[in-house]
Amino acid sequence: MPATKVLFVCLGNICRSPMAEYILRELVAQQGLSQQIEITSAGTSGWHNGEDMHQGSKDILYAHNINTNGFQSSQVRPEDIAIYDHIIAMDDKNLQDLARIFGGNRLDKVYKITDLLPESEYDYVPDPYFSGNFSETYTIVHAGCIAWLKHWQNNRTK
Incomplete structure (x- = not known):
């Protein structure tokens, strides 16, 4: 069975989506599932391409x-829609941008x-680049x- 491919998405790919990528990687590794789930992240903008994640x-x-x-x-990238099984955004603006990028x-x-x-009381993940609250972001993303x-895990054998 091929690995499930997950792409986390936020605006700049330096705060929220990399946080989600590395949290899920850690959870997956702890359960010995790293061969079954591939995880990465990207941003809808190219503002920070090639940069490291935010220090926060x-x-x-x-x-x-x-x-x-x-x-x-x-x-x-537009071709990501065909590559990933799950594309997980952080907010409604990300969803709008993804619909534009993927052409619906x-x-x-x-x-x-x-x-x-x-x-949850949250219907999106606040961007800590603007709020400065990396703890809040971590809690929601985790x-x-x-x-x-x-x-x-509940649906992979169905």
């Missing part, structure tokens, strides 16, 4: 013992991470990653 994202991940080595920001194709596999958290992994 690195700091909060390090505080939770998550290594961030090897990250390099990239931009979503196969948007059934594109959704917000907060869609996985129906009991909960979303746990919910995604549980959903994947």
